Every structure is written in structure tokens, then in C-alpha cells.
Amino acid sequence: MHRLTQPSAIRLRNYQLFAAGFVCSSTGLQILTATILWEVWERTHSPLALGYCGVARALPVIAFAIFAGHFADHRNRKRIVAFTQFLFAVCALAFAAAAWWQVRIEWLYALLFVSGTVRAFNGPARASLLPLIVPVDRFENAVAWNSTFFQAAAIAGPLVAGAMIAATDSVAWNYLLVAALTMTFSITIGLVTQREEERSTAPFSVHELMEGVRHIWREKLILGTISLDLLAVLLGGATALLPLYADEILHTGPVGYGFLRAAPFIGAFLCAVWMAHRPPLARAGPALLWSVAGFGVCMILFGVSTSMIVSSAALIVSGALDNVSVIVRHVLVQTRTPNRLRGRVTGVNSMFIESSNELGAFESGLVAAWIGPVLSVVTGGIGTLFVVGAVAWRIPQLRRLGRMVERTA
Secondary structure, three states: OOOOOOOOOOOOHHHHHHHHHHHHHHHHHHHHHHHHHHHHHHHHOOHHHHHHHHHHHHHHHHHHHHHHHHHHHHOOHHHHHHHHHHHHHHHHHHHHHHHHHOOOHHHHHHHHHHHHHHHHHHHHHHHHHHHHOOOHHHHHHHHHHHHHHHHHHHHHHHHHHHHHHHHHOOOHHHHHHHHHHHHHHHHHHHHOOOOOOOOOOOOOOHHHHOHHHHHHHHOHHHHHHHHHHHHHHHHHOOHHHHHHHHHHHOOOOHHHHHHHHHHHHHHHHHHHHHHHOOOOOOOHHHHHHHHHHHHHHHHHHHHHOOOHHHHHHHHHHHHHHHHHHHHHHHHHHHHOOOHHHHHHHHHHHHHHHHHHHHHHHHHHHHHHHHHOHHHHHHHHHHHHHHHHHHHHHHOHHHHHOOOOOOOOO
């Protein structure tokens, strides 16, 4: 008996153009994040300063994500993506200038806030554009490929960042490369064609703005997956402390730091490739819950490890498990949301997920400054396990979720 396979999105020229730019931009933004954290650590040697980077990136997402989603539902999403990618390039050039002139650390936080604002508008438009450039029967496969490409970029980005810092002893060159890569996506997205589907025409109002929130509240499966990811990352994320771990616990330089940042994405990449070549998940809910629980265990192991090999292995496995959550959440958000609401729902999703990553960084830095980095990471992993149990208990629909099928147009 032959196994059912998904129609492949990668054979579509439209998606190929999107994916090429997406890989370039994702690689550049990963280089940007890794470089900023290393620069801040080198200049301050303060875990709290690393945490402040998370706050600077989280605040604009919290402030603007819902409005950005509303904007994406009322405007041409392709144009928004092109313009925000151009703004990413401008931000990277500003970081290069700041590094060259060694400006005060507060200016780096200000630039992080600006780039976070750009990210708040880019995310909803880019994610809600994808269903309009691939056929419905290839959408889940496109999500899997997108995840694959993102993980590949997230592996290459930190490795390139670490290698360039070690080779040039200057972060300014990293930022210039970021500008070139993000500008590439601004160009290639202009060659993509999109289907014109229902777009919200209602005038701007608080009621319209909050429709995405109400939709998520009604759709308990979406609510459950977002809540699970938000709390797990908020408690269990340790990436903000990687410069500290690389320098003071594992005693490796910028190249080793780059590998540690790449390690979760190596695991996620392998998982994404596997999922892109297999049938859709038959029991998506249990797979999601067990993967997040496994992520928490990996964080505990990473927290107590003093071996580069063990720490890297824990991060690799954590990335593979986290990727299951990413794919399940993205497919549910996009397929269980009508097109007229996709921008707003994606905006709410971005607000929670992106801010949880960055506020998790602040939490890690704050707790590390208080009780030390090891206890900060270990207690976060334990908290993740409690979150999985609570979400599984409170949202039984998630435990019973089978295949993620298209429900709305």
C-alpha cells in the first residue's frame, strides 16, 4: 500500500521566488540578532544588559502587533513585506554606524526598538501572504518548507556571525552583510504574484482592531497552541544567555558561541526536512504537547551541563522538538482563520510569540543576575513542564486534535 504524500510547494515558481528572498532575509536577521547580543555582552559582561535587549525588541511588538495585523488585512501585503524588508536594511546600516563609532549602549537599545517595530509590521503581512501565493492543497507543505528554510538560515546566520567576528574583530561588517541580505528579499518579493481574495473593507475602529483577538478566543485550538508556545518560551528560553554560557561556563569564543546559537536550528532543520517529506500529522495535538514537554527537559539538561558536546546536543534536540510546535501552530492559525482576518490573527499571534521570546530573554537575564545562570535555565525548564500539564488539562480539544484540516476559506 502506498503512503499518501503531500503535493510539493517547492516546485511552484511563485513559491521559489518567495522562498529565495525569505532565506536571504532570515539569514540576515539571524546574523543581526547574534551579533547584537555578542556586542552587548562584550561591552558590558552583564546578563541584565542581555535581558534589556529582549525588552527593547519586545515592547514594539506588544505595542504595534495588533495594529500591524489590522494594517495587513486592509493593505497590499506584498507591498508591506517589500517596504519592511527595505527598512530592515536601513536599520542594519544604522547598527553598522553605531558599531563603527562605538556609541553608548542605550543607542543600541533604541535601534533594537526601531527594528522591533519594523518586525511587528513585517511578520503579519509575510505570514498571511503565504496562503495567497500557493494553492490550498500545498499550503501545509509550504509551511513545512518555510520552516525548513528558516531553520537552514538560522543555522547559517549565527555561524557566519561568529566566524566573521573572529576573523575581522569587528561587528560592523556583520551589519553591512545584513543590509544586503534583507534588501534582497525586498527585491524578490516584487516578482511574486498573489491571489486577490476577500479583504476587510470596514473602517478603522477598536471593534475591527480586536476582531483577531476575539477569533483566537473563540478558536480554542488556536488559543491553546499560542498559549502553550508563549508560556513555554517565556519560561524555558535560554538563548539570551548563550553569550554568557559560551564565555564563562563552556569557555568557548565567538565561533563556539555561533555554534551554540545555531544548534537549536540544526535540530529544527532536520525535523522540518523530515516533516516536509511525510504525510500530515495524524495526531497533531499529542505530538505538540509531548514535543513541548521534551523541550523543557532539554532546557534542564542544557542548564546543568558544563560540556560543549552535551550542551550542543541538548540544544539540537530542543530545536527539533520546538519545530513541531511551530508547524502545528502556524498551520492552525492560517487554516482556521478566514482570509479577511488572517493579518489581525497573525498579528496577535506575533505579539504573543515574538514578545514571549524577547520577554523570556529579559526574564532569563533578570533571574540570572539574581540567582545565577544555571538556576535561571533549570527553573525555566521545570516551569515549561508545568505549563504543558496545565494547558493539556484546561484545553482538552488540544489533546484530541488529529489532522489539521482546512475549515474556512
